[in-house]
Amino acid sequence: MKKQMKRFRVRTVSAMVAMMFAANAWAVDPFTVRDIRVEGLQRVEPGTIFASLPFRIGDQYSDDKGSAAIRALFALGLFKDVRLETNGDVLVVIVEERPTVADVEFAGSREFDKDALKKALREIGLTEGRPYDQSLADRAEQELKRQYINKSLYGAEVVTTVTPIERNRVNLTFTVTEGEPARIKEIRIVGNSAFSDSTLRNLFDLDTGGFLSWYTKSDRYSRAKLNADLEVLRSYYLARGYLEFRIDSTQVAISPNKQDIAITVNVTEGERYVVSSVRLEGNYLGKEEEFKSLVKIVPGEPYNADRVAETTKAFNDYFGNFGFAFANVEARPEIDRVNNRVAFVLAADPSRRAYVRRINVAGNNRTRDEVIRREFRQFESSWYDADKIKLSRDRIDRLGYFKDVNVETSDVPGAPDQVDLNVSVTEKPTGSLQLGAGFSSAEKLALSFSIKQENAFGTGNYLGVDVNTSKYNRTIAFSSVNPYFTPDGISRSTDLYYRTSRPYEDQGGNYQIATAGASLRFGVPFSEFDTVYFGASAERTQIKPGTNIPAAYLAYAERFGYTSTAFPLAIGWSRDSRDSAVAPTSGRFQRISGEAGVFGDARYLRTNYQFQQYIPINKQFTFAFNTEFGYGKGLGSRPYPVFKNFYGGGLGSVRGFDQGTLGPRDVTGSSIGGPKKLTLNAEVITPFPGAGNDRSLRMFGFFDAGNVYGEDEKFSFSDMRASVGVGVSWISPLGPLRIAVAHPVRKFPGDRIQKLQFQIGTSF
Numbered sequence: 097m098k099k100q101m102k103r104f105r106v107r108t109v110s111a112m113v114a115m116m117f118a119a120n121a122w123a124v125d126p127f128t129v130r131d132i133r134v135e136g137l138q139r140v141e142p143g144t145i146f147a148s149l150p151f152r153i154g155d156q157y158s159d160d161k162g163s164a165a166i167r168a169l170f171a172l173g174l175f176k177d178v179r180l181e182t183n184g185d186v187l188v189v190i191v192e193e194r195p196t197v198a199d200v201e202f203a204g205s206r207e208f209d210k211d212a213l214k215k216a217l218r219e220i221g222l223t224e225g226r227p228y229d230q231s232l233a234d235r236a237e238q239e240l241k242r243q244y245i246n247k248s249l250y251g252a253e254v255v256t257t258v259t260p261i262e263r264n265r266v267n268l269t270f271t272v273t274e275g276e277p278a279r280i281k282e283i284r285i286v287g288n289s290a291f292s293d294s295t296l297r298n299l300f301d302l303d304t305g306g307f308l309s310w311y312t313k314s315d316r317y318s319r320a321k322l323n324a325d326l327e328v329l330r331s332y333y334l335a336r337g338y339l340e341f342r343i344d345s346t347q348v349a350i351s352p353n354k355q356d357i358a359i360t361v362n363v364t365e366g367e368r369y370v371v372s373s374v375r376l377e378g379n380y381l382g383k384e385e386e387f388k389s390l391v392k393i394v395p396g397e398p399y400n401a402d403r404v405a406e407t408t409k410a411f412n413d414y415f416g417n418f419g420f421a422f423a424n425v426e427a428r429p430e431i432d433r434v435n436n437r438v439a440f441v442l443a444a445d446p447s448r449r450a451y452v453r454r455i456n457v458a459g460n461n462r463t464r465d466e467v468i469r470r471e472f473r474q475f476e477s478s479w480y481d482a483d484k485i486k487l488s489r490d491r492i493d494r495l496g497y498f499k500d501v502n503v504e505t506s507d508v509p510g511a512p513d514q515v516d517l518n519v520s521v522t523e524k525p526t527g528s529l530q531l532g533a534g535f536s537s538a539e540k541l542a543l544s545f546s547i548k549q550e551n552a553f554g555t556g557n558y559l560g561v562d563v564n565t566s567k568y569n570r571t572i573a574f575s576s577v578n579p580y581f582t583p584d585g586i587s588r589s590t591d592l593y594y595r596t597s598r599p600y601e602d603q604g605g606n607y608q609i610a611t612a613g614a615s616l617r618f619g620v621p622f623s624e625f626d627t628v629y630f631g632a633s634a635e636r637t638q639i640k641p642g643t644n645i646p647a648a649y650l651a652y653a654e655r656f657g658y659t660s661t662a663f664p665l666a667i668g669w670s671r672d673s674r675d676s677a678v679a680p681t682s683g684r685f686q687r688i689s690g691e692a693g694v695f696g697d698a699r700y701l702r703t704n705y706q707f708q709q710y711i712p713i714n715k716q717f718t719f720a721f722n723t724e725f726g727y728g729k730g731l732g733s734r735p736y737p738v739f740k741n742f743y744g745g746g747l748g749s750v751r752g753f754d755q756g757t758l759g760p761r762d763v764t765g766s767s768i769g770g771p772k773k774l775t776l777n778a779e780v781i782t783p784f785p786g787a788g789n790d791r792s793l794r795m796f797g798f799f800d801a802g803n804v805y806g807e808d809e810k811f812s813f814s815d816m817r818a819s820v821g822v823g824v825s826w827i828s829p830l831g832p833l834r835i836a837v838a839h840p841v842r843k844f845p846g847d848r849i850q851k852l853q854f855q856i857g858t859s860f
Contacts, residue, residue, distance in 0.1 A: 124157075124158075124159055124162070124182055126156055126157060126158045127156070127157055127182075127185050128154065128155070128156055128157070128185060129151060129152075129153055129154065129155055129156075129157050129185060129186075129187050130153065130184075130185040130186060131153060131185075131186045131187070132146070132149070132152075132153060132186075132187050132188075132189065133186065133187070133188045133189070134146075134188075134189045134190075134191070135188060135189070135190045135191070136190050136191045136192055136193065137191065137193070138193050138263075138264060139193065139196070140174055140175075140191075140193060144172065144174070145169065145189055145191070148165070148168040148169055148171075148172060149165050149168070149169075149189070150164045150165055150168065151165070157182075157187060162180050165180065165189075166178050166180065169189075169191065173194070173227060173229065174193060174194060174227055175191045175192060175193055175194060176192055176193070176194045177191065177192035178190075178191050178192075179191075193227075193264060194227040194228055194229065195227070195228045195260065195264045195265055195266045196225060196226065196227055196228060196264070196265050196266075197222065197223060197224055197225065197226055197227075197228050197265070197266060197267075197268060198224065198261055198265040198266060198267050199224060199267045199268070200214055200217060200222065200223065200224065200267075200268045200269075200270075201267070201268070201269045201270070202214075202269075202270050202272065203269060203270070203271045203272065204271055204272040204273055204274065205270075205272045205274070206274060207244065207247055207249065207274055208243065213240070213270075216239070217236050220232060220235060220236065220239075222236050222268070228258070228266050228268075233256050233258070233268065234256075236256075236270070237254050237256050237270065240252075240254045240270060240272070241254055244272075244274065246318065246319075247277065247316070248277040248278045248279070248316035248317050248318070248357075249274050249275060249276075249277050249278070250278045250350060250354040251273075251275035251276070251278070251353075251354040251355070252272060252273065252274050252275055253272070253273040253275075254270055254271070254272050255270075255271045255273075256268065256269070256270055256271075257269040257270075257271065275354075276355060277316055278316075278317065278350060278351075278354055278355050278356065278357050279304075279305060279309075279315045279316065279355070279356065279357065280302060280303065280304050280305070280315045280316070280317055280357045280358075280359060281304060281356040281357065281358060282304065282358040282359065283297055283300065283302065283303070283304060283358075283359045283361075284358070284359070284360045284361070285297065285329075285360075285361045285363060286360060286361065286362045286363070287344070287362055287363040287364055287365065288363055288365060289365060290333075290336075290338070290365055290368070291332075296329060296332070299325065299328050299329055299332055300325040300328070300329075301314060301321055301324065301325055302314060302315070302317070302318075302321050302322060302325055302359070303315060308784065308793075311793070312793075317348065317357045317359070322346070322348075322359065326343055326346065326361070329343070329361070329363075330343060331401065331402070333363075333365065334399075334400075334401030334402075335400050335401055335402045336368070336398060336400070337368040337369055337370065337398030337399045337400070338365055338366055338367075338368055338369075338399075339366065339367075339369045339399045339401075339429065339431065339438060340364075340366035340367065340369075341363065341364070341365055341366050342363070342364050342366070343361060343362070343363050344362040344363060344364055345361075345362045346359070346360070346361050346362070347359070347360040347362075367433070367436050368398060368399075368436065369398070369399045369431070369436050369437060369438045370396065370397065370398055370399065370436065370437050370438070371393055371394065371395050371396065371397060371398070371399055371437070371438055371439070371440065372395060372432070372437040372438065372439045373395050373439045373440070374391055374393050374395060374439070374440045374442065375439075375440075375441055375442070376388065376441075376442050376444070377441055377442065377443045377444070378442075378443045378444035378445055379444060379445060379446055380444055380446075381415075381418065381446060386414070387411060387414065387444075390407065390410040390411060390414060391407050391442070392404075392406045392407045392410070393407055393427075393440055399438055404427050404440070407427065407442065408425045408426075408427050408442070411423070411425040411442065411444060412425055412482070413482045413483070413486070414482075415444070415446050415482075416480060416481065416482025416483075416485075417481055417482055417483050418446075418449070418479075419449040419450055419451075419479040419480045419481070420446040420447060420448070420449055420450070420480075421449075421450040421480040421482075421505060421515050422447040422448060422450060423444065423445065423446045423447055424444070424445045424447060425442065425443070425444045425445075426442075426443045426444075427440050427441075427442055428440065428441040428442075428443060448512060448513055449479070449480075449513065450479075450480045450513055450514060450515050451477065451478065451479060451480065451513060451514050451515070452474060452475070452476055452477070452478055452479075452480050452514075452515060452516070452517055453476065453477070453508050453511070453514040453515065453516055454476055454516045454517075455469070455472060455474070455476055455516070455517045455519065456516060456517065456518045456519065457469065457519045457521070458518065458519070458520050458521075459498075459520045459521040459522055459523065460521055460523065460554075461523060462523055462551070462554045463497055463498075463521070463523060463551060463554045463556070464554045464555060464556070467495070467497075467551070467554065467555065467556040468492055468519065468521065470580055470583075470585070471488060471491040471492045471495065472488040472491075472492075473487050473488045473491070473624075474488050474517065480505075480515060485503055485517065487624060488503070489501055489502075489503045489519075491624070492519070492521070494672070495551075495556070496526070496550055497521075497523065497524065497526050497550065497551045497556075498521040498522055498523055498524060499522040499523070499524040500520075500521065500522040501519070501520075501521050501522075502519070502520045502521075503517055503518070503519050503520075504517070504518045504520070505517060505518075506518055526549060526550040526551035547560065547561045548560040548561075556579055556580065557576065557577065557578050557579070558575070558576060558577035558579075559575070559576050560573075560574070560575040560576075561573070561574055561575075562575070570595065570596045570597070571593065571594075571595045571596075572593065572594050572595075573591060573592070573593035573594075573595075574591070574592045574593070575589070575590070575591045575592075576589070576590050577589045577590075579619075581618070585621045586618055586619065586620050586621075587618065587619035587627075588616070588617070588618055588619075589615075589616070589617040589618075589619070589631070590614070590615070590616055590617075591613075591614065591615045591617075591633075592613075592614050593611075593612070593613055593614075594610070594611070594612045595610070595611045595612075596608045596609065596610045596611075597609050597611075597739075606642035606643050607639075607640055607641055607642035607643065607644065607645035607649070608639075608640040608642070609637065609638075609639055609640070609649065609739050610637070610638045610640060611635055611636070611637045611638075611739065612635070612636050613633055613634055613635035613636065614633065614634055615631060615632070615633035615634075615666070616631050616632060616633075617629055617630065617631030617666060618630060618631060625671045625672060625673050626669065626670070626671050627669070627670050627671075628667070628668070628669050629666070629667065629668040629669070629670070629689070630665075630666065630667045630668075631665075631666045632663065632664070632665050632666065633662075633663065633664050633666065633691075634661075634662075634663055635661070635662045635663075635664070635698075636659065636660070636661050637659070637660045637661075637662070637698070637737075637739050638658060638659045638660075639652070639653040639658045639659075639739070640658075641653070641658070644766075646762045646766040646768050647762040647763045648738050648762045648768050649738055649739075649768070652735070652737070652738050656697060656698075656734070657697065659697075660696070660697040660698045660737065660739075661696040661697050661698070662693040662695070662696040662697065662698040662700075662737075663693070663694075663695040663696050664691045664692060664693040664694075664700075664702075665691070665692050665694060666689065666690065666691045666692075667689070667690050668687065668688060668689035668690060669686075669687070669688050669689075670685075670686065670687040670688075671684070671685070671686045671687075672685050672686075673685070674708075674710060675710075679792070679794075680710045680718075680720075681710055681712050681718045682710050682711065682712050682718075683710055684707075684708065684709050684710070685706075685707070685708040686705075686706070686707050686708075687704075687705070687706045688703070688704070688705045688706075689703065689704050689705075690702070690703045690704075691703070692731070693731070693737075694731070698734075698737045698740070699730065699731040699732040699734045700728060700729065700730050700731055700734070700736050700737055700740060701728065701729050701730075701731055702726075702727075702728040702740055702771075703726065703727050703728070704724070704725070704726045704727075705724070705725045705726075706722070706723070706724045706725075707721075707722070707723050707724075708720070708721065708722045709721045713780075716782050716783055717780060717781070717782050718780070718781045718782075719778070719779070719780055719781075720777075720778070720779040720780075720781060720796075721777070721778050721779075722775075722776075722777040722778075723774075723775065723776050723777070724773070724774075724775040724802075725773065725774055725775075726742040726771075726772065726773035726774075727771065727772055727773075728740060728741070728742070728771030728772070729771065729807075730807075735807065736771040736807055738768060738769075740771075741759075741768060741769030741770050741771060741804075742759075742769055742770060742771065742772070742773035742804055743755075743756035743758070743759070743767075743769040743773075743804060744756070744758035744759055744769075744773055744775060744802050744803060744804040745757045745758040745817075745848075745850075746850060746853065747853055749775050749800070749802060750775060750800040750801065750802045750803075750817055750818070750819060751798065751800050751819055751821060751836050751838040751853055752800070752819030752821060752838030752839060752840045752849065752850065752851060753817055753819065753840065753843075753847060753848065753849060753850060754847075754848035754849065754850040755850065756769065757847070757848045758802065758803050758804045758817060758847075759773075759803060759804025759805065759806070760804070760805070760806040760809070761846075765846070769804055770804040770805050770806045770807070770809070771805075771806070771807050772804065772805035772806070772807075772809065772811060773802070773803075773804045773805070774802055774803060774805075774811055774816070775800070775801075775802035776800070776801045776802055777798065777799070777800050778798065778799045778800075779796045779797065779798045780796060780797050780798075781794050781795075781796040781825070782794060782795060782796070783795075784824065792826065793824075793825075793826050794824070794825050794826075795822065795823065795824050795825070796822070796823050796824075796825060797820070797821070797822050797823075798820065798821055798822070798823065798836070798838075799818070799819075799820050800818065800819050800820075800838070801816050801817065801818040801819075801842075802816060802817065803815050803816045803817055815844075816842070817840065817842055817843055817844070817847065818840070818841050818842035819838045819839060819840045819841060819842075820838070820839055820841055821836050821837050821838035821839055822836070822837060823835055823836030823837065833854070834854065835853075835854040836852075836853050836854070837851060837852055838850075838851055838853070839851065
């Protein structure tokens with residue numbers, strides 16, 4: 097064949113297919129390649145081309161190899177056009193590179209952070225410096241629209257603009273018109289007769305909106321939220337005897353203007369069934385009686401799916417206590433549709449016993465591994481123990497460093513008697529800024545704040561600074577806690593503080609009670625919930641005389657001196673079984689502490705006991721009770737030091753009364769506190785109206801009672817002050833915020849009232 101130029105060109109996949117069908121028309125006789133030249137390269141290295149070609153110099157060239165070469169070069173994703181030309185026995189590869197992305201910008205996007213959007217595009221390969229691909233741009237545009245739909249912005253429009261610039265580059269701009277979010281206007285439940293529409297709709301987190309919808313966004317449709325609500329609806333029926341309840345269909349309709357959404361849920365309730373009997377079948381390790389005591393299903397009562405689930409879980413957990421991590425417990429219903437009764441057969445197969453091979457920890461980007469692992473009571477290379485695993489999970493959660501803690505079990509390939517425990521945690525900020533404020537006629541505005549880091553540098557140690565800028569009580573304190581001072585879990589706490597105070601009184605004064613001190617305490621864990629504390633302190637208290645000094649302070653100073661030193665010894669005990677330290681709904685907290693000044697100028701005994709109980713009334717309501725009792729007494733024929741008095745009233749005590757003003761007064765009318773204190777608080781907590789079941793925003797009603805008593809006074813309920821009120825609590829980024837409006841229902845002449853109070857960082 098006479099040497100001549102033959103060329104073929106492929107621009108798209110369809111052109112490649114056409115080329116294959118027209119092979120005879122473009123056919124080139126096979127020849128030996130003497131040289132290969134590449135033209136059109138700007139950024140791509142020639143080696144990339146040569147490495148992709150299915151032939152080398154000296155190889156035989158054919159049409160099939162040419163087609164394979166074109167496919168390989170297009171597959172690189174670097175070129176928008178590829179041509180092969182033959183000039184005698186020289187093969188010329190001519191390419192046209194794709195433009196690279198110079199910049200990616202977003203215009204009009206308010207719902208999403210631009211950096212987060214750029215990161216998402218980077219993950220799919222659409223970012224600065226990468227070759228531009230129209231298919232990736234289309235994919236990114238569709239993904240943006242999908243994300244806006246998930247935010248109920250159904251009318252959102254996304255337009256992609258590609259702007260060519262010098263050096264074969266392009267700028268990408270995604271212009272977004274978000275529009276207004278579509279809102280739920282109607283939720284209908286069809287087919288229900290046992291329960292009213294309003295009762296069932298109140299189960300949903302989704303609703304048709306209220307005055308707090310701007311915060312909760314509960315009127316914005318989300319498929320995930322709807323699915324969760326449907327599961328709640330299903331559970332509601334199954335827990336009330338409706339064994340065969342089902343959700344037939346769910347329709348979500350959107351208005352033509354894409355602003356209104358209507359949700360229709362079609363259900364079939366079925367008949368209500370009563371449990372007739374419960375029996376056990378299978379292998380129960382010879383411990384049938386122990387397992388029977390775990391059965392929550394009660395014959396004669398309506399079928400309750402929650403109790404069935406509780407029973408099977410309790411059985412599995414009990415099997416797990418003996419190492420049977422793969423136990424299978426099945427609750428089989430035997431339905432009598434004639435009499436609307438159901439019998440349950442609990443069939444158990446313990447399967448095989450298992451060891452824990454390895455414990456893997458993930459998600460702790462900041463917290464050190466050892467901080468988590470030292471809380472584990474299940475050890476590697478030991479029998480699987482469900483109780484110890486649950487206890488370990490709870491101990492990690494109670495650290496307060498994580499939003500979420502999950503422990504999952506995974507099989508070990510090739511080892512049927514071993515499992516791995518995978519611990520995943522989601523960290524949360526452990527630094528906090530706590531604020532408090534109160535208004536009164538005496539102090540006007542009293543402020544306090546503290547800066548705390550509960551997990552300093554990921555070590556699990558606590559560091560804190562407390563400052564109180566009150567006009568009459570000022571404090572600066574530095575604290576640190578090492579919860580694992582020893583490997584056995586003995587903690588060490590150190591404090592350094594300086595306090596100045598004077599009782600509340602309207603006429604003012606420039607006297608001061610100044611206390612400087614340091615303390616060292618150790619905590620010894622005696623069980624998983626109990627800790628005993630002991631330690632010692634060194635204090636120096638100075639009574640600085642001035643105008644309007646209370647007579648009680650002046651009398652003490654004239655008798656024992658204006659400066660007192662004390663070296664009190666402290667001992668205490670605490671037990672904490674609450675389900676959460678921030679927003680508890682169940683559990684109990686107890687703490688008792690004692691302090692004895694047996695050396696130095698001040699000789700005294702000071703004790704304090706606190707008790708808290710949280711009782712869940714139902715899913716939405718929680719009853720909380722708190723009481724605090726304090727008692728002090730002088731030792732060695734000395735009176736109890738007045739600067740160690742308890743104070744009551746205000747924040748954390750009896751709301752509705754001015755801070756620290758309850759109890760004895762001296763001849764000048766100044767509040768001086770006392771060596772005896774009793775405080776009672778009761779609250780009913782519920783989600784804030786319009787906030788759905790959101791536990792981070794709640795309201796509460798409360799009743800407070802209490803008083804402070806002098807050394808020669810007896811505890812008397814007839815002297816106690818009391819108040820009622822309502823408040824709001826919000827778990828804010830700064831900590832738990834509580835705002836309360838209190839009304840004293842029992843007060844006495846001379847009491848100072850403080851109706852509005854708020855505080856960040858404490859309970860009660």
